[in-house]
Amino acid sequence: MARTPLEKIRNIGITAHIDAGKTTTTERILYYTGKSHKLGEVHDGTTTTDYMDQERERGITITSAAVTAEWKGHRINIIDTPGHIDFNIEVNRSLRVLDGAIFIIEGVAGVQPQSETNWRLADRYNVPRIIYINKLDRTGSDFFRAAATLTEKLGINWVALQIPIGAEDTLKGVVDLVTMKALVWEGDELGAKFHEAEIPDDLKEKAAEYRQKLLDTALAVDDAAMEEYFDKGDVSVETLKRCIKKGTISGEFRPVVCGSSFKNKGVQPLLDAVIDYLPSPVDIEGIKVAPEEGQDEDSDRRVIEVSEDGPFAGLAFKIINDKYGNLTFVRVYRGVLRTGDQVLNTTKGHKERIGRMFQMHADKREEIKEVYAGDIAAFVGLKDTGTGDTLADPADPVVLERMAFPVPVIDISVEPKTKDAIEKMTIGLQKLAGEDPSLRLRTDQETGQTILSGMGELHLEIVIDRLKREYGVDANVGAPQVAYRETITRPHTEVYTHKKQTGGSGQFAEVKIIFEPLERNAGIIFENQVVGGAVPKEYIPAVEKGIRVQADTGVLAGFPTVDFKATLVDGKYHDVDSSALAFEIAAKACFREGMKKAGPVILEPIMDVEVTTPQDHVGDVVGDLNRRRGVIQSQDMAGTSVIVRAHVPLKEMFGYISNLRGMTKGRASFSMQFHHYDPVPRQIADEIMAKSA
Amino acid sequence: MPMRLRWVRGRTEGDGPDDPDRTREWVGCDDAGEAIVRVVCVSGPIRVGWRLRHAVARDEEARVVELRPPVDRERRWLIVVGGRVVGRAALPLQAVRGAEAALGGG
Ligand SMILES: Nc1nc2c(ncn2[C@@H]2O[C@H](COP(=O)(O)OP(=O)(O)OP(=O)(O)O)[C@@H](O)[C@H]2O)c(=O)[nH]1
Ligand SMILES: [Mg+2]
Numbered sequence: 181m182a183r184t185p186l187e188k189i190r191n192i193g194i195t196a197h198i199d200a201g202k203t204t205t206t207e208r209i210l211y212y213t214g215k216s217h218k219l220g221e222v223h224d225g226t227t228t229t230d231y232m233d234q235e236r237e238r239g240i241t242i243t244s245a246a247v248t249a250e251w252k253g254h255r256i257n258i259i260d261t262p263g264h265i266d267f268n269i270e271v272n273r274s275l276r277v278l279d280g281a282i283f284i285i286e287g288v289a290g291v292q293p294q295s296e297t298n299w300r301l302a303d304r305y306n307v308p309r310i311i312y313i314n315k316l317d318r319t320g321s322d323f324f325r326a327a328a329t330l331t332e333k334l335g336i337n338w339v340a341l342q343i344p345i346g347a348e349d350t351l352k353g354v355v356d357l358v359t360m361k362a363l364v365w366e367g368d369e370l371g372a373k374f375h376e377a378e379i380p381d382d383l384k385e386k387a388a389e390y391r392q393k394l395l396d397t398a399l400a401v402d403d404a405a406m407e408e409y410f411d412k413g414d415v416s417v418e419t420l421k422r423c424i425k426k427g428t429i430s431g432e433f434r435p436v437v438c439g440s441s442f443k444n445k446g447v448q449p450l451l452d453a454v455i456d457y458l459p460s461p462v463d464i465e466g467i468k469v470a471p472e473e474g475q476d477e478d479s480d481r482r483v484i485e486v487s488e489d490g491p492f493a494g495l496a497f498k499i500i501n502d503k504y505g506n507l508t509f510v511r512v513y514r515g516v517l518r519t520g521d522q523v524l525n526t527t528k529g530h531k532e533r534i535g536r537m538f539q540m541h542a543d544k545r546e547e548i549k550e551v552y553a554g555d556i557a558a559f560v561g562l563k564d565t566g567t568g569d570t571l572a573d574p575a576d577p578v579v580l581e582r583m584a585f586p587v588p589v590i591d592i593s594v595e596p597k598t599k600d601a602i603e604k605m606t607i608g609l610q611k612l613a614g615e616d617p618s619l620r621l622r623t624d625q626e627t628g629q630t631i632l633s634g635m636g637e638l639h640l641e642i643v644i645d646r647l648k649r650e651y652g653v654d655a656n657v658g659a660p661q662v663a664y665r666e667t668i669t670r671p672h673t674e675v676y677t678h679k680k681q682t683g684g685s686g687q688f689a690e691v692k693i694i695f696e697p698l699e700r701n702a703g704i705i706f707e708n709q710v711v712g713g714a715v716p717k718e719y720i721p722a723v724e725k726g727i728r729v730q731a732d733t734g735v736l737a738g739f740p741t742v743d744f745k746a747t748l749v750d751g752k753y754h755d756v757d758s759s760a761l762a763f764e765i766a767a768k769a770c771f772r773e774g775m776k777k778a779g780p781v782i783l784e785p786i787m788d789v790e791v792t793t794p795q796d797h798v799g800d801v802v803g804d805l806n807r808r809r810g811v812i813q814s815q816d817m818a819g820t821s822v823i824v825r826a827h828v829p830l831k832e833m834f835g836y837i838s839n840l841r842g843m844t845k846g847r848a849s850f851s852m853q854f855h856h857y858d859p860v861p862r863q864i865a866d867e868i869m870a871k872s873a
Numbered sequence: 874m875p876m877r878l879r880w881v882r883g884r885t886e887g888d889g890p891d892d893p894d895r896t897r898e899w900v901g902c903d904d905a906g907e908a909i910v911r912v913v914c915v916s917g918p919i920r921v922g923w924r925l926r927h928a929v930a931r932d933e934e935a936r937v938v939e940l941r942p943p944v945d946r947e948r949r950w951l952i953v954v955g956g957r958v959v960g961r962a963a964l965p966l967q968a969v970r971g972a973e974a975a976l977g978g979g
Binding site for chain 2: 395396397399400403406407409410
């Protein structure tokens with residue numbers, strides 16, 4: 181395939197609230213860019229990017245597929261992302277490696293809770309955005325009202341590049357405020373042609389008003405453009421486009437376009453906007469390297485600029501196991517990579533050989549021999565490279581900035597329906613967890629049960645479903661439980677001696693370990709401070725393993741123990757009777773004994789809950805949240821509704837939706853996401869322990 | 874009728890070392906080339922020595938002056954005629970239109 185120069189590449193994501201039309205829009209884009217000839221419809225279950233079976237049945241997007249499309253001499257790599265909060269990890273990791281995004285909002289509801297969350301995520305990664313107001317064919321849709329919610333809910337400075345012609349079922353097209361031409365579609369059907377026309381008389385005034393707003397906003401970012409305007413009383417289309425691109429990339433303002441993807445109106449101009457206004461890989465600052473140990477997030481760090489020259493550097497951002505095997509999606513930041521090259525996984529410190537590489541067109545793929553900076557490709561058969569790992573040329577072994585992953589807060593126990601499927605199930609779950617950093621797998625040391633932790637009930641349900649379809653394992657699952665954690669509150673030093681005489685050879689190991697609390701989210705740190713060989717070097721990894729395995733089953737109620745440090749300071753061994761196994765056993769027992777004396781507590785996930793309710797129910801909603809141990813953070817008016825934000829323990833939120841509906845006659849809605857872990861009150865800790873005993 | 878003026882760049886200023894200079898002031902001149910109005914962007918809050926200045930702008934002699942009360946952040950562009958603020962706007966082109974309208978009308 182002919183190589184696309186960097187300036188002509190766009191790596192973009194499509195993100196929005198659930199059901200805003202991301203998948204439909206992506207499908208239209210693929211159709212109009214000529215890659216997908218037969219158009220899929222979400223409700224028919226035939227779309228190209230929603231390629232997993234469950235997606236087709238449920239009509240929602242679960243994983244994001246990276247697809248490549250060509251438009252007017254440009255290559256657009258598109259990642260369609262899911263809207264449901266349970267799959268937030270997908271949005272998160274996509275935004276991280278993309279250079280720009282189409283942000284869709286609905287013409288009826290405008291900005292919705294999840295749009296807000298995703299907007300803030302995009303803010304965090306500084307992703308330039310074009311806003312697309314979709315579904316303008318729907319009854320009750322209103323471009324101007326939907327756009328107004330951008331100001332009300334997101335507080336952003338937006339500027340319209342188009343206004344619609346007609347509305348609802350009479351939607352005909354859009355006025356392009358950059359060229360001051362009407363774009364009119366000749367039908368609703370797929371592939372309907374459109375032509376340029378004069379702006380209809382009844383829209384002339386409105387168009388002039390919005391064009392002036394566009395000039396006021398866009399030209400302010402460019403002095404030369406201001407001068408051109410003062411000289412001529414207007415600016416060229418070229419100048420205006422330059423200004424819009426500049427402001428879009430800097431984030432000074434957010435351009436708004438519109439249409440109805442379903443009725444095939446507005447998609448081609450949306451594509452034009454992508455290539456005109458969203459940045460190419462060279463238009464933006466490169467990627468920062470990860471902070472070094474001890475360095476904090478905000479410190480000045482080296483930036484790797486996107487360029488084909490220089491040693492290779494890329495970031496693995498997604499892993500898929502499908503019928504072809506293991507696919508690792510990599511965004512290349514610097515250099516060129518060819519089949520057969522060897523690179524370093526600098527995050528984990530081992531080498532990887534590059535086998536086959538592909539460019540993905542939804543679930544079809546095209547083999548490529550080389551991949552250049554700025555592009556995205558899928559690699560087959562990498563040994564051990566996870567989401568967020570850096571691959572780099574050993575000549576400059578940089579580690580790129582890591583991704584932040586959400587914390588899984590819901591647990592379920594799983595067991596295969598037939599005993600002999602246990603191994604198959606474990607392999608399947610391990611693969612699924614390898615694809616998805618928001619999914620965790622552990623074995624309860626006491627009960628031997630397999631416990632899966634995920635983002636929500638829907639997330640886990642889909643995992644179980646995939647286990648069945650892709651790995652042929654039918655599993656029984658327990659009721660969803662809050663993913664409690666355990667930790668300790670004070671330091672304690674414990675000595676444990678493991679001694680056993682069984683027939684011939686015995687077992688002997690002694691360890692002395694200091695357990696200390698760490699701050700929240702620090703995880704588990706193990707340190708070896710043994711001097712003089714009191715514990716031989718070859719047994720140290722066994723001690724660490726013992727601690728980490730046992731930590732999965734806390735001493736209070738069997739929940740994973742987190743945020744502590746274990747320092748091995750001393751020990752004893754026996755020339756004949758000591759072994760790695762003996763040291764692992766000693767470490768496990770030392771953990772069990774020691775943690776009990778280190779002030780153990782149970783932690784529970786506290787959620788950031790947002791309820792949007794009509795004014796007359798605010799009292800009920802707030803009172804109810806208080807009864808759920810909620811702490812109200814704010815109450816804000818938004819139109820005729822009130823938005824109540826509160827921190828509430830997840831435990832108290834089970835079944836909340838039906839309660840809220842009843843209380844407000846179905847007029848309120850809510851969303852929630854994980855905020856932090858806090859120790860549970862005494863009484864609840866007792867309940868939890870009684871249950872686990 | 875608004876009065877049409879010729880607008881030229883006044884002072885430029887960057888926000889920091891990485892930020893290229895941007896025009897913070899446009900000067901409106903009459904047919905004779907005489908400067909008769911300025912539109913000026915207010916910056917701030919900024920730290921000057923140990924004090925926090927909420928809103929500052931440059932006067933005709935390029936001295937930094939602190940404005941009291943501070944202008945609202947939504948309307949950072951001041952229309953200044955003869956050292957007096959006669960209007961404010963969010964964007965420079967709006968300020969320019971405001972200036973032309975003010976001069977034409979009064
Ligand atoms: N009337 C109308 N319906 C639309 C439009 N675009 C999408 N839809 C419908 O809205 C529903 C959701 O569309 P999707 O494209 O699946 O939405 P999504 O944003 O990908 O949803 P998730 O991936 O689940 O977050 C489908 O039934 C679409 O047919 C539109 O422009 N007009
Ligand atoms: Mg979708």
